[in-house]
Amino acid sequence: MGLLSQGSPLNWEETKKHADHVRKHGILQFLNIYNKVKERQKDVLKWGDEVEYMLVEMDDKNEKVLLVLNGKDVLEILQEKGEKINPNHPTLWRPEYGSYMIEGTPGQPYGGTMSEFNTVEDNMGKRRREAASVLNKNETLLTVTSFPSTLTRNIRHRRGEKVAINVPIFKDKNTPSPFVETFPEDDGEAARAALPDHIYMDAMGFGMGNCCLQVTFQACSISEARYLYDQLATFCPIVMALSAASPFYRGFVSDIDCRWGVISASVDDRTREERGLEPLKNNKFRINKSRYDSIDSYLSCCGEKYNDIELTIDEDINKQLLDAGIDKLLAQHIAHLFIRDPLSLFQEKIHLDDENESDHFENLQSTNWQTMRFKPPPPNSDIGWRVEFRPMEVQLTDFENSAYVVFIVLLTRVILSYKLDFLIPLSKVDENMKVAQKRNAVQEGMFYFRKDAFKGCNPVLDPPSTAQNGVESEAKDSEEFTLMSIDTIINGKEGVFHGLIPMLNCYLENMEVDVDTRCTILNYLKLIKKRASGELMTMAKWMREFAAKHPQYKQDSMITDKINYDLLHNLLETNTNRILNLHANGKTTAVQKKRF
Template sequence: MDAMGFGMGNCCLQVTFQACSIAEARYLYDQLATICPLVMALSAAAPFYRGYVSDIDCRWEVISASVDDRTKEERGEKPLKNNKYRINKSRYDSIDSYLSTCGEKYNDIDLTIDKEICSQLTKEGIDPLLAQHIAHLFIRDPLTLFEEKIHLDDANESDHFENIQSTNWQTMRFKPPPPNSDIGWRVEFRPMEVQLTDFENSAYVVFVVLLTRVILSYKLDFLIPLSKVDENMKAAQKRDSVRQGMFYFKKDICKAGIAAVDGCYTTLNGTEGELEEYTLMSIDTIINGKEGVFPGLLPILNSYLENMEVDVDTRCTILNYLKLIKKRASGELMTSARWLREFVSNHPDYKHDSVITDKINYDLMVKCNQIANGQTSCPELVGFTTSKTKPSGSKMTV
């Protein structure tokens, strides 16, 4: 799968959020980056590739490798001669730096940048954190170029920037406003995998939307060293990581004495030692909570909803969505990846040799189509016995 023609974009459920300011966008970008591995594991739906059962549940590393255009020099396998940079990751990978001032101290991984571009940006008044983020994007070459898009008025068109921006596929994307537009600062949440039904897709989108509201309303702080987020990304892709995996997460996400500083939040009464700030937790503990260990994201969301004026019908719908997330996190309901594995494993033609035959593949596609169109029930996947959902697009803007 060394090209993009196998439909990599069809695996993704991505959500773009509008922020009220650049500071809020940067704060959300950082906080959500720590959530990316967890929600990717929760939405895991890609265990098969090229007719074989794999030992991973998510698409991320597969796509990362398929669009990795680094040379041997850029990978560090040969001395630099024809290339300018050593580049640590594929252009499809987790983020490489936090953008808010409160995230700066957690930027503990090497960041390769175009120093000339970074200098140009800082001279024009862009702060160092944002300047290095942009300068990091521009260490890559454009992948495509259209003849009519070569000579542009860069003061009024952003196509040259978007050419680079849109081919750096990271877990989060920071999206500046287009010129001559009333569109504001946005952040895109990109790690989720698309599900079989509208109900499931809606549940994941609503969960992340509500999480952004809670982050901003309660001034939550999920930040941990970026190297630990990278470790979480690796753990999230492993088979059945929802039930088996352990993930680094901040222990105290709502510390006392928190004050707003330039759109981010910092502790006034000193900080704990790094090793005390975060610890390994299961997804069940992070999402649902565990007494004496962690309050859980869902209980915090429910507390937020109780203080909001939400009509009964909407509240019931939201609670059904959150119930799916709760049961996926606890293992009571299967992830899509686990359900797919069990279908193949229990198929009479499967010989336990990792080979998905044409017959198995056809029967699986028929079953998936029936579930997606509400023609058959799948309570082990969605938690109820009937479904009237129909498939729709997989990308939403909130």
């Protein structure tokens, strides 16, 4: 999720008083880090995943699913039994947004050898079993909604009104038309903000509570990290659609399959002035996007000519960074992040040592929740320059989550090994993001994608482009990319695109890989291949079909407690059966038939 700290949280009025202080010292902290490690080279590949879990109780008597609000206690028990007595414990546990959410990661990052891919699913299984072992009877792990915290309060106060999340409803046979909700205890704000034929939500918890799957990579240098950041940004909408798993909101069937737009709206703290609804008077900037959205600029020399969307920056901060020796692309990236205010500030974290701490930088860095995150090393650490891949939806099983993680890690290896270039104009990436969230986008959506990844620039040798805001030969650019289906992008189509899976298979053929690891990887890639082709349903589509066939569903777009209970029971049973099958077969490559 981002920066989560312990201490005495300040309300918005108190936080606002320190906003300039946080920005000023955040920039100083960034500059101190940059100057110390800008020349750092030859860091080895390390990577790790983050899986977010939610704690629930299955109320079998009443056939309901209840949230369990003891995440803090569960977290303390897991940490006491794990990392606090063994620094090399294989799993780590961290807090998440809601009081019924926890996050699990590997105890140590994975390394650069191919055999590491054979340990991912096993580690995820250990995490699941560890957490399950400290839960009470009828409690279990799932991955969905969250609970409001101090961040929620400050977003609402900074914005000046409640957030307004409007998700298009899925119009079924008996869905009222227009679909209009009534809010009995409404003071009028909900009625004004809710749109016809939309599911209305008005709190951060409806967004930030959706669980996700993320991967972080350590690059060998800052230039490699910037190159990877750009290249992976183009894959964010593709993999989001491929991992779609969230079709239901507030007890209704929506017309979207992914969580991204919901979270984006849930943490949109922009005022009416910043959103362009009123003239600027009390605010400094017009801001085009929520602080949770797709990236706004590429960072590498390869990407500069494709930066074709408007980028709002703090000019004073940008000049300060340029004067300090930061190049144009990185300076504008940081100056763009710092147009935001801090949302969460703790009394104990106001006055810091800028030479040795980075909390003020991270305060803004970590609350710009974008599809990709460029991560400087923490002060005085042996950690290198990193990038985080953030758009994936969490999956039901450890096998599926492992498949997506390994797919992305392998993709980075191929991009770096062959110096591939998948860049397209950022405006097209934004269009892809909108398509990716639509219902059944993995089968019906068409996405802008580069036709020939082998014709790109050399990220080390090519100088920055002289193009301004991506304005170069439009005819040339239009020849570089075209609309493709996800099946074409992943599996290839003769005369259109070679396909990512064939590229990865070619890479594997040229690597020394032991038989077990190769089999594991190929089974992961088989899952990705079948999801892209439609042979295997996405989680979102499977959930829709389950609800549609449920005897209590009235084709009115409503998910009752009973439907929800049976759905989650089925998912839990499926996961349990899969684990049992794995133990019985002694394999990590079986795909549970019932699930698919």
